[in-house]
Amino acid sequence: MSDEQKKLEDLLKQLQLNNGNGPKINAEPVRGTNDFKFWKTQPVTSLEEEVTEEGPIDKPKKPEDISDKTLPMLAEFEWTTVDIEDNEQLEDVFVLLNENYVEDRDSEFRFNYTKEFFKWALKCPGWNKDWNVGVRVKNTGKLIAFISAIPVTLRVRSNIIKSVEINFLCVHKQLRAKRLAPVLIKEITRRVNKTDIWQALYTGGAILPSPIATCRYTHRPLNWNKLCDVGFTALPSNSTNAEMVAKYTLPKVTATPGLRVMEEKDIEETLRLFNRYQERFELVQNFTKEEFHHWFLGGLDSTSSKDSNVIYSYVIEDKDGKITDFFSFYSLPFSILNHSVHKDLGIGYLFYYASDADFNYAERYNEEATSKLKKRLDLIIRDACILANNSKMDVFNALTSQDNALFLDDLKFGSGDGFLNFYLFNYKAFPIHGGLLSNKSNDVEKRSNLGIVML
Ligand SMILES: CC(C)(COP(=O)(O)OP(=O)(O)OC[C@H]1O[C@@H](n2cnc3c(N)ncnc32)[C@H](O)[C@@H]1OP(=O)(O)O)[C@@H](O)C(=O)NCCC(=O)NCCS
Incomplete structure (x- = not known):
């Protein structure tokens, strides 16, 4: 042996x-200088x-x-x-x-x-x-x-x-x-x-040969008191608890006119909107109608309780009945170990979204296009946070992918410690911008060219 x-x-x-x-x-894996014996x-x-x-x-x-x-x-x-x-x-x-x-x-x-x-x-x-x-x-x-x-x-x-x-x-x-x-x-x-x-x-926190994109996790506290109680977040030294609660408190009611839960009948129109929105990105997942149905409406089966819902999808319908925007988030809670009061922590993850706000502009970075999209995303993703909060989630996470850098700061998402690297197996690709500047802060101007979200 x-x-x-x-x-x-x-x-x-x-x-x-x-x-x-x-x-x-x-x-923990014991590793010295890594020569990637396997990966090479x-x-x-x-x-x-x-x-x-x-x-x-x-x-x-x-x-x-x-x-x-x-x-x-x-x-x-x-x-x-x-x-x-x-x-x-x-x-x-x-x-x-x-x-x-x-x-x-x-x-x-x-x-x-x-x-x-x-x-x-x-x-x-x-x-x-x-x-x-x-x-x-x-x-x-x-x-x-x-x-x-x-x-x-x-x-x-x-x-x-x-x-x-x-x-x-x-x-x-x-x-x-x-x-x-x-x-x-x-x-x-x-x-x-x-x-x-x-x-x-595939994705991972570890650096392997070779990331095609790197994004950072960001977190938007929804229930400050609980996050603090359980040690998920700490009170900044120059603030009081009351100040932090005031900073992060959201209303119960959403603000976007025409916002409603996405339904079966919306699938085709929403997929068309989504496909058009995704054209701007360099790496995306293409969904068939059946896949789109699964990923955005497929969270529950006949034996599930409503509390165990996984995927939350919403559309915004204008007064002419046209779907102008959509957004989604999924739920993956933490169990809290060894806490006398709290047993779980609700966590929402921003998934896919789309908006027609900048569709009239040929250039994604055009100043007016940017301002319109930013205004729209600020509104709808704030509503996503409100809905997540109403669904008992305590924190809302997002990566720096997609157009997220446009709203992260305004909506009070704080940069986290974690980074997520994206890898392709058996495919060489030029690097894709993950929405970060070289100092690892959000690239508000260029945003990200990564249009894929992995669980
Ligand atoms: C990731 C995990 C399976 C690696 O197992 P391990 O016992 O630490 O590592 P092993 O000795 O089996 O293998 C080491 C090899 O796997 C590679 N490796 C480690 N983590 C990896 C990952 N997330 N993806 C791909 N390869 C990985 C190492 O780079 C190393 O290869 P190398 O010699 O070319 O560098 C293990 O640490 C784990 O279960 N972690 C918790 C879950 C997790 O983080 N999963 C990945 C989520 S992205």
């Missing part, structure tokens, strides 16, 4: 004994490379060139295809992600994934059962790693790319830094390649 396998066996024993609650071993074997742009031409990296292959066999796995573990329609298997994914996915530094908060969220995020039109890949401990069945893919059609500038989005990559904390992630990535690549798809989009 190699040293690596021996270490893994020891860890495995602890994992079985402790059932996830014991001492945390190697909770993959078709991705290296960090120092300057892209001179856009397009696929690997020579074209055929699905029959790809092995039918799963990648070799250590003897103690086995591959599993997680059936997300089976509640017990879905529960295994929740437990893994809720206990091991991205967490704050002091472990005070954890994502609280729900069945409704997964149905929305993973069961989009064209979803493939084989693309929910897990690893289990052979003799206990415990799920210790997961990765997923969903089909998407991307547009990178003028090129349309049949692709997947990779999400929810997670390795149990006690098995980190053991090179399991590369095996998961290779296995999902194999399964996706088998269906004749060769490109992928």
Whole structure:
């Protein structure tokens, strides 16, 4: 047995004994200077490379060139295809992600994934059962790693790319830094390649070879007192609580005339408006009508309560019955660990939106076009914050992507600590502006050329 396998066996024993609650071993990946041992074997742009031409990296292959066999796995573990329609298997994914996915530094908060969220995020039109890949401990069945893919059609500038989005990559904390992630990535690549798809989009906080865009997270407090109570945010030294409450208090009633919940009958018209709006961006997801329906109206099923709604979509209809704007946000709450009063924190994430406010101008950066769009976005995204607040969300998050830099400061979104990098697998692309200046503040003038939002 190699040293690596021996270490893994020891860890495995602890994992079985402790059932996830014991001492945390190697909770963080241990890494020195990174020479990207794995990533440098993959078709991705290296960090120092300057892209001179856009397009696929690997020579074209055929699905029959790809092995039918799963990648070799250590003897103690086995591959599993997680059936997300089976509640017990879905529960295994929740437990893994809720206990091991991205967490704050002091472990005070954890994502609280729900069945409704997964149905929305993973069961989009064209979803493939084989693309929910897990690893289990052979003799206990415990799920210790997961990765997923969903089909998407991307547009990178003028090129349309049949692709997947990779999400929810997670390795149990006690098995980190053991090179399991590369095996998961290779296995999902194999399964996706088998269906004749060769490109992928993925995001992450980590710097890997090579981001095509980098955005920053911003946060708009809705319920200041609660955010402060639970330690999500701290009172600035030169302010009082009352001042902060006054600063962030929103009315209960929205201000945009004609604002209403988006309905089935709005799908076609809203998709047309959305497609036209998205033309300005360099990287977008193209939605079919069916996909648009799923992503904007597909949050609940017949067994869900209204409280478990995931996606909130609204349109603005003018007095002639024309839809002029639309916006959406999704809900992904945190559980609060060890707090005597509060058990969860409601979090809204700005998703997609569109407005016809600058459609009469050929040039996006024209002064008048900018001023019209800014005025409109200030109004409708403020309403989005009001609606999120009315739906018991405590904070509203947005990235610096899309045209967001136009409203972030005015609507009191504060810059967060987190950055999100966007990556393309097997595709070279020129960099795309993520809405940040070189000092990492919002680029109000250029905004962003990134028109895609990933969960
Ligand atoms: C991300 C995660 C799966 C990586 O696992 P790990 O045990 O730390 O790392 P491993 O030893 O298995 O693999 C290391 C390799 O994976 C790469 N890697 C690490 N995080 C990655 C990510 N988010 N996406 C792609 N590759 C990643 C590393 O760069 C390294 O490759 P390299 O040698 O070419 O640099 C793990 O840290 C985790 O579950 N984190 C919490 C959830 C999370 O952050 N998921 C990603 C969300 S974007």
